[in-house]
Amino acid sequence: MQLTFDEDVERFRAEFIAFLDEYLPPEATAVERPRSSSHVPQWAREWQSVQFDHGWLVPGYPPEFGGRNATVLQQYVHREELGRRRIYESCNPQGQGIIAASLITFGTPEQQKKWAVPILRGEMPAALGMSEPGAGSDLAGLRTRAVRDGGHFVVTGQKVWTSGAHDSDVVLTFVRTDPAAPKHRGISVLLIPTGTPGVRRRPFASACAADDLDFNEVFFEEARVPAENLVGELNKGWTVANGSLGHERTLLWMSFAQRLRMLVKDFTPHTELDTDRFATTVMDLQALELLGSAALAREQRGETDVAALSVLKLLGSEAVQQGLEAALDAAGTDGLTHPSVTSRHNLLNLEDHAPSWFERYLRSFSGTIAGGTSEIQRNIIAQRVLGLPRSSV
Incomplete structure (x- = not known):
């Protein structure tokens, strides 16, 4: 078992870090917050366009779609570095990650030029x-x-x-x-x-x-x-639907891992109040990263395991929700009114606006619903991983 990355992946990481150091907008520029998941302020549009032009928006795509034909492991370290700085590449995540991805997979060349490219450049939410x-x-x-x-x-x-x-x-x-x-x-x-x-x-x-x-x-x-x-x-829209949700789920576990890492960091000041639940959150993060790494390795070999994505989605979304509930309990009444963060965040972080543990906890329920509810994931796991029969009820 290899738990480190090859030299080519680390070179890729270093190149991306250099890009971020040079082009990441300063905090003073990124003062206007997006008012919704489709509102792209001018600074965010320019930031997304710069990433597109340099091939860092979606590295796994070919250059004409804002990428550089990156391998699966290179895409992973790209997400990892974004997570380290607590930033996101787009203010319109469903546009970039689902709609444009679906057009690249199922659209005509004309649709890709007219719709996908402007969406990816942040010009068309x-x-x-x-x-x-x-x-x-x-x-x-x-x-x-x-x-x-x-x-x-x-x-x-x-x-x-x-x-x-x-x-x-x-x-x-x-x-x-x-x-x-x-x-x-x-x-x-x-x-x-x-x-x-x-x-x-x-x-x-x-x-x-x-x-x-x-x-x-x-x-x-x-x-x-x-x-x-x-x-x-x-x-034949059902095929497109499965592809759209597949685009959403493939790297979704990385998003949950990123949230768990932020949660562990922000939870730390309250650790002495609830050591057991803090430890559970840390172990959930480690389990998610290990299972996710195994899934990445399979994908790198060209093996597709859709059921494994359901396991990762279920584990990640519920671990975030349970961890936030524990943090809210540990924070007590302060968690209702005071900022949940303990350190200065980059203003590019789209989740940084959450003012309290309470709000972060409420928002966590979207993770157990979007992309297929936890109940649906359990059905998939029961049938396709455990081999259980469909319910006759």
């Missing part, structure tokens, strides 16, 4: 339209309809929990194009510009704060969308 009032984790139950009418699709229906839609230029939207087909079939995917007549966005507050407007309801009232905005094949 994007949102993901999957969940509906009656179809959350059960995406196949969606009811938003798209009917072909000449050179357009006419879209009618509603999405919900659409993060950042009110600040987005386009929504990657999953629609039903064949209502007579079985529910996992007959789904298609459309790129719908938010300025399209008949598209209405309504942001609403979350439990974290009354002024935290990120979630949206999005209504489509006979919105006419050009047929050229169809992503992938007609009625």
